[in-house]
Amino acid sequence: MAKKTHEVRDPVHTFVRYDSDERKVIDSRPFQRLRHIYQLAMTYQVYPGATHRRFEHSLGVMELAGRVFDVVTHSDATSSKIKKELPQLGQPRTLRYWRRVLRMAALCHDLGHLPFSHAAEKELLPKGWSHERITRKIILSKKMKAIFQSMKRTLKSEHIVKLALGPKEAGDLIFSNWEVLLAEIITGDAFGVDRMDYLLRDSHHAGVPYGRIDHFRLIDTMRILPAPPVEKGDTAIRPSLGIEEGGIHCAAALLLARYFMFSQLYFHPVRRIYDIHLKDFLKESLPGGRFSTSVRKHLLTTDNEVSAAILEAARKPGSPGHGAADRIVKHKHFKEIYRRNPDDSAVNPEAGQAISEAARHKYGDKRVRHDRFSKGAGKPDFPVLTKDKRIVRAAEISEPIARLPGISVDYVFVDPIIYQKARGWLRRNRTRIIRIPKEQ
Numbered sequence: 047m048a049k050k051t052h053e054v055r056d057p058v059h060t061f062v063r064y065d066s067d068e069r070k071v072i073d074s075r076p077f078q079r080l081r082h083i084y085q086l087a088m089t090y091q092v093y094p095g096a097t098h099r100r101f102e103h104s105l106g107v108m109e110l111a112g113r114v115f116d117v118v119t120h121s122d123a124t125s126s127k128i129k130k131e132l133p134q135l136g137q138p139r140t141l142r143y144w145r146r147v148l149r150m151a152a153l154c155h156d157l158g159h160l161p162f163s164h165a166a167e168k169e170l171l172p173k174g175w176s177h178e179r180i181t182r183k184i185i186l187s188k189k190m191k192a193i194f195q196s197m198k199r200t201l202k203s204e205h206i207v208k209l210a211l212g213p214k215e216a217g218d219l220i221f222s223n224w225e226v227l228l229a230e231i232i233t234g235d236a237f238g239v240d241r242m243d244y245l246l247r248d249s250h251h252a253g254v255p256y257g258r259i260d261h262f263r264l265i266d267t268m269r270i271l272p273a274p275p276v277e278k279g280d281t282a283i284r285p286s287l288g289i290e291e292g293g294i295h296c297a298a299a300l301l302l303a304r305y306f307m308f309s310q311l312y313f314h315p316v317r318r319i320y321d322i323h324l325k326d327f328l329k330e331s332l333p334g335g336r337f338s339t340s341v342r343k344h345l346l347t348t349d350n351e352v353s354a355a356i357l358e359a360a361r362k363p364g365s366p367g368h369g370a371a372d373r374i375v376k377h378k379h380f381k382e383i384y385r386r387n388p389d390d391s392a393v394n395p396e397a398g399q400a401i402s403e404a405a406r407h408k409y410g411d412k413r414v415r416h417d418r419f420s421k422g423a424g425k426p427d428f429p430v431l432t433k434d435k436r437i438v439r440a441a442e443i444s445e446p447i448a449r450l451p452g453i454s455v456d457y458v459f460v461d462p463i464i465y466q467k468a469r470g471w472l473r474r475n476r477t478r479i480i481r482i483p484k485e486q
Contacts (some may be wrong), residue, residue: 049211060329063324064329076138076154076157076184076190076345077101077104077153077156077157078101078263079345079348080097080099080100080101080104080156080157080159081099081101082348082349082350083097083099083100083159083161083162083163083348084098084100084102084162084163084272084349085098085099085100085163085244085248085251085315085474086098086100086163086248086251086252086312086317087163087164087165087166087320087324087375088162088165088317088320088321088324089252089311089314089317091251091316091317091320091377092314092316092317092320093251093254093311093408094250095127095251095252095253096242096251096252096465097251098247098251100156100159100247100248103243103244103247104152104153104155104156105152105153105424106243106246106247107152107155107211107232107239107240107243108149108150108153110152110239110242110243110261110265111148111149111151111152111229111231111232111239112145112148113151114142114231114239114265114268115145115148115149115228115231116145117265117268118231118268118269118270118287119135119141119145119270121135122272123269123270124269126286127283128270128271128272128283129359131157131223131283131285132224132227132270132285133225134224135270140373141163143199143201144205144224144228146199146201147202147205147206147209147228148209148228148231148232150194150201150206151205151206151207151208151210151229151337152209152210152232152239152240153210153230154158154181154184154185154206154210154238155181155210155211156177156181157180157181157184157185158176158177158178158179158180158181158182158184158344159177159181159290160177160344160347161338161347161348161349161351161352162349162352162388164177165321165324165325166321166324166325166328166337167169167392167464169325169329170325170328170329170330170335170336170337171336171337171339172336172339175339176215176232178211178215179215179339180339180341180344181210181211182207182210182215182216183212183339183341184318184341184345185203185206185207185210186203186204187208187341190203191203191319194206204219206469207219207227208221208225208229209225209229209231209232210232211229211233211270212226212229212230212233213226213229214233215233216297219306223284225287226420226431227270227285227287227373230286231287234286234287235426236300236301236426236428236440236449237264237287237289237297237300237428238299238398241300241304242259242261242264242280242300243309245257245259245303245304246258246259246261247299248307249303249307249309249311249380252311254307254310254312256302256306256307256310256313257301257303257306257307258303259296259299259300259303260296260299261296261300263293263296264289264293264296264297264300266293267289267290267292267296268287268288268289268293268379269287269289269290269431270285270286270287270288270464271285271286271287271429271430271431271437272284272285272286272429272437273286273429274427274428274429274437274438276441286428286429287428288428288430288431288437288440289428289430289431289440290430290431291430291431291432291433291443292433294440294443294444294447295444297426297428297440297444297447298444298446298447301426301446301447301450302446304389305450305451305453308421308453308470309453310312310359311460313419313453313455314381314386315382315455315459317458318417318419318455319379319380319381319382319415319417319457319459320374320379322380322415322459323370323373323374323379323380324330324370325357326369326370327359327370327371327374328352328367330366330367330369330370331355331359331366331367348357355371356371356374356375357371359371360372360374360375360376361370375483376430378462379459379462380415380458380459380460380461380462381459381460381462381465382457382458382462383458383459383465383468383472384398384401384456384457384458384472384476385404385455385456385457386398386454386455386456388481390476391481393481393482394480394481394482397418397456397480398416398418398456398457398458399418400479400480400481401458401472401476401480402416402458404413404475404479405458405460405468405472408468408471409461409464409468410459412461413460413461413463414458414459414460414461415458415459415460416458416459417455417456417457417458418454418455418456418457419454419455420452420453420454420455421452421453421454422452422453424442426440426450427439427440427441430443435440
């Protein structure tokens with residue numbers, strides 16, 4: 047006769063099942079899985095301290111989301127116009143509910159991340175899928191709904207999905223102004239707490255100063271303000287996250303920190319080539335060259351399983367993905383022979399592509415990798431409450447924000463065996479390669 051079991055549920059550990067003898071039967075899954083997903087993929091190959099995981103990041107985002115909520119919903123921090131547009135601000139019971147939803151959404155926002163986070167997402171999921179879509183699928187699953195419904199004060203899964211993903215990633219859902227505002231606390235481009243936490247946490251663990259900001263000061267100056275008008279004469283009040291003028295330098299520092307973290311850490315060439323080797327390995331070793339979008343299979347796959355597979359493949363010549371695995375394990379990564387140069391870009395905006403194609407023709411496809419990526423500065427057009435009580439656009443009173451640069455990289459890597467030859471070849475032929483032929 048099978049033993050009866052009972053389940054113990056809580057918002058972090060979830061679904062730990064015990065039998066009648068108090069022996070653990072199932073230790074699952076969504077939140078605890080994030081203990082085994084590196085926040086920065088294989089960045090630890092370059093910055094040895096960058097071994098932190100998605101689990102602590104999610105806890106940090108939850109904490110910061112609660113802090114921001116408490117500041118911006120305080121009765122002394124909201125104007126009568128905003129209170130009229132958002133009646134929830136005058137309903138204490140409603141506020142308590144949405145604060146819990148917001149914190150849970152912050153805790154859940156990364157549940158759909160693949161092994162090694164962003165390193166292998168776009169090329170290794172079926173078309174139309176992303177980690178946000180998997181996150182949504184997990185939150186709306188029957189088991190997760192059961193967790194939310196079994197809590198002392200029940201939460202609606204649909205509300206959690208909206209705040210965790212925001213309108214950009216859940217565009218098929220209908221958002222109220224209140225829900226858009228709360229989602230912005232987590233996912234906002236200007237000062238969403240997801241960004242705030244990962245910049246602080248990544249810079250700390252990597253041991254670099256670029257991502258450090260005065261986030262406590264920034265949060266203390268955050269307010270719910272009317273969004274800047276879309277066009278001249280626009281008088282509609284669209285509540286949005288903004289700041290008091292005293293926090294404008296902190297906001298600029300956050301946006302600049304993001305720029306420097308991308309240019310100095312996230313886009314470090316050795317970090318980028320390890321991502322490429324990881325993708326090469328997974329494309330060869332995964333069934334069909336893709337990760338599954340099944341929730342069950344997703345929850346069973348972490349960095350641990352992939353790392354073990356890499357080690358095994360590296361030890362067995364001829365096994366799927368052996369070449370890429372061997373490079374990762376033995377640190378025999380491809381080496382950079384070219385990176386984006388303004389002078390080359392002035393001659394040919396596709397200089398990196400031209401050099402990559404010429405190198406492939408010269409040395410073969412297997413010995414060359416091209417890595418091109420760009421990320422715009424975004425539109426940090428948030429409202430600012432000046433000391434004389436006017437609402438202005440951030441870019442109007444902050445030159446650093448108005449001139450915030452975009453980020454782009456364009457690398458060409460080659461097999462270390464041909465590195466010296468390829469460098470000499472490129473030095474002799476670069477001008478000819480990047481020249482755009484005149485039209486006949």
